[in-house]
Amino acid sequence: MQIEQLQKEMIAAMKAKDKPRKDAISSLVSAVKKTAIDEGCRDDIKEELVNRVILKEMKTVKEQIDSCPAERTDLLAEYQQRYDIMSEYAPAMLSEEEVRKILTEKFADVIATKNKGQIMKTVMPELKGKADGKLIGQVVAELCK
Known part of the structure; x- marks a missing residue:
């Protein structure tokens, strides 16, 4: 997701007078801009950064849902x-089959060592933000058996 697209969506929600949608998108835009400033790339916000921030914000809201009294x-x-609303803008995550395929094709040599720590250290930079961390861990554990 590009920051410009997110901003256009926020403007559209404002014009439609859809306050909950505008608020959710606005919080995403703010979080992206804050992270971009913190990382020193305020003028050139990459799609990867936007996706990472969206996933982080979704995780925060999920924790709010889980901890909210019934x-x-x-x-x-x-x-x-x-x-x-935030999940509409989140990047699509890889399925278990896709993760398994990437691991067996690209990282067969590392998986052959059966060293789970080393495998995770090698694999995570490639898959971070593209697949759920728990899912990656489960697939690695299965492949190490």
Whole structure:
């Protein structure tokens, strides 16, 4: 996702007077800009950075959903709506089959060592942000058996 596209979506939500959508997208844009400033690339925001920030913000909202008391249905609904809106902009994650295929094709030599720590150290830079970390760990554990 490009930052410009995210900003266009926010403007469209403002014009449609869709406050929850505008708020969710606005928080994503703000988080992306803050991270870009922190990383020193304010003028050249890469798609990878935007995707990373979207996933991080989604994780935060998911934690809010999980920790919200069940009797606070109003807050729970608000958090869920925000999560659903953010997930529209999140990058597509790799499936278990795709992760397994990448691991067996690209990293066969490392997997042959059966050293799970070394495998994860080698594999994670390639798959980070493209697949769920837990899923990667499960596939690696299966391949190390």
